[in-house]
Amino acid sequence: MMEWPFPMYPAFIFGNKTYNDSYPRITDSPATAVFAVLCCLLLIACVVGNALVVASFVTCPLLKVLTNYWIVSLSMTDIVLALLVLPLQINRELHEGRWTLGPVWCDFFITVDVLCCTCSIYHLCLISLDRNFCVQYPFAYMRWRTKNMTLGAIAITWILCALISFIRFMGLQSYPLEGVSQISET
Template sequence: NKRRCSGGIQGCSGSGGALNGSAAAGRFAAAGTAALGALMALLIAVTVAGNALVMLAFVADSSLRTQNNFFLLNLAISDFLVGAFCIPLYVPYVLTGRWIFGRSLCKLWLVVDYLLCTSSVFNIVLISYDRFLSVTRAVAYRAQQGNTRQAVLKMVLVWVLAFLLYGPAIISWEYISGQSIIPTGECYAEFFYNWYFLMTASTLEFFTPFISVMFFNLSIYLNIQKRTKMRLDVFHEVHNQSFTEEMERSPEAKISLKCCKWEQKDFRRAFVKLLCPKKLKIQPHDHFAPVKRKLKKKS
């Protein structure tokens, strides 16, 4: 009987430990869920507030309404809507693991979410292209800064292309295939497991914009580097010409002018800095004595 009682006591204590462990795990999961919810709420607040400030600044200050700033405004609108609509609906889905807003709102959320994310990518490409034109075609670009009509057309084109990439597929995929593969309580696109469509869409949404942005930024870098080199060459040429003219005005300096011709060669510039300082000072020397005597006679 004692053995049975001790076994029973051990069994009871073991089951109590399991219950305590599950309760602790539940409290830990609840704490993690609360922390994740707080972080997402903070993310929503920062996203909405930051992009709202950009839009308010654009509305309040008319000097900001230039062509390049319109594209930044377009990007701010996309990010603002992501923070105001997409993330708030996604938070309960992540925390509970179940979609609770119904099938119709699920499709609307998917269309808007894919639209906004794709438009953000296309807006980044448009901003990079705009920066590319401002550097490579600076004169024509500055002349078109007041023409906001083209900027608005490009903004509308971004939204249209972003919708056409995913919108029709999200709306009509189940009707074309004849059935829906999404179970109750879930919310994702019908083409989620169709690799052919995903590869095509990824090429248009990610790989092509990525290559385009790399090309535009690399072209900007090379163009700026080329201009910097040209400006330095012009600066050195003007400096050398003014220095030569200054030397030619001084009869005493004509004797030392030959050494300064070496500056036409890049690899001799180091020696020229030693042999021909900016302000040539002629030190008393026997070779210059005849020249000095002639100058005294003329005076």
């Protein structure tokens, strides 16, 4: 079994800096403060922008067309990502790429990140397919597409993405791959 060649704790070496603490520090520099402010502004813009999309859909009857259901679901994905994943990622970046929140939050972060990113990609693919079918087969498309069909497809998308992201908790992440050396955490 191969041993991990780098120390996990207590020493970290990044560039010309060495930290000999058991807990990593946030770098005290103006650049770090600017980075933190910009990340927070990006997070707020993401939440507000996507919330406006959802609010527009809910309040304006003209926007309640079936294609926009996909857009609203995509916006909800982005809101979840901005509220649950981005703050943890910003924390990680402020600690120079080190995870400081423990294994439970790490599992939560990875699971929600995979859920949101996979769901976002699936939504973009299915929006493209929806538009393609609308253009390529307009008459059949109008008969085939219903509100229940659209909502069902959105629900299936979220369920499949949840299954993909929660596979870590089904014990499947612990099976070793043959021919791949294992890295020890000691």
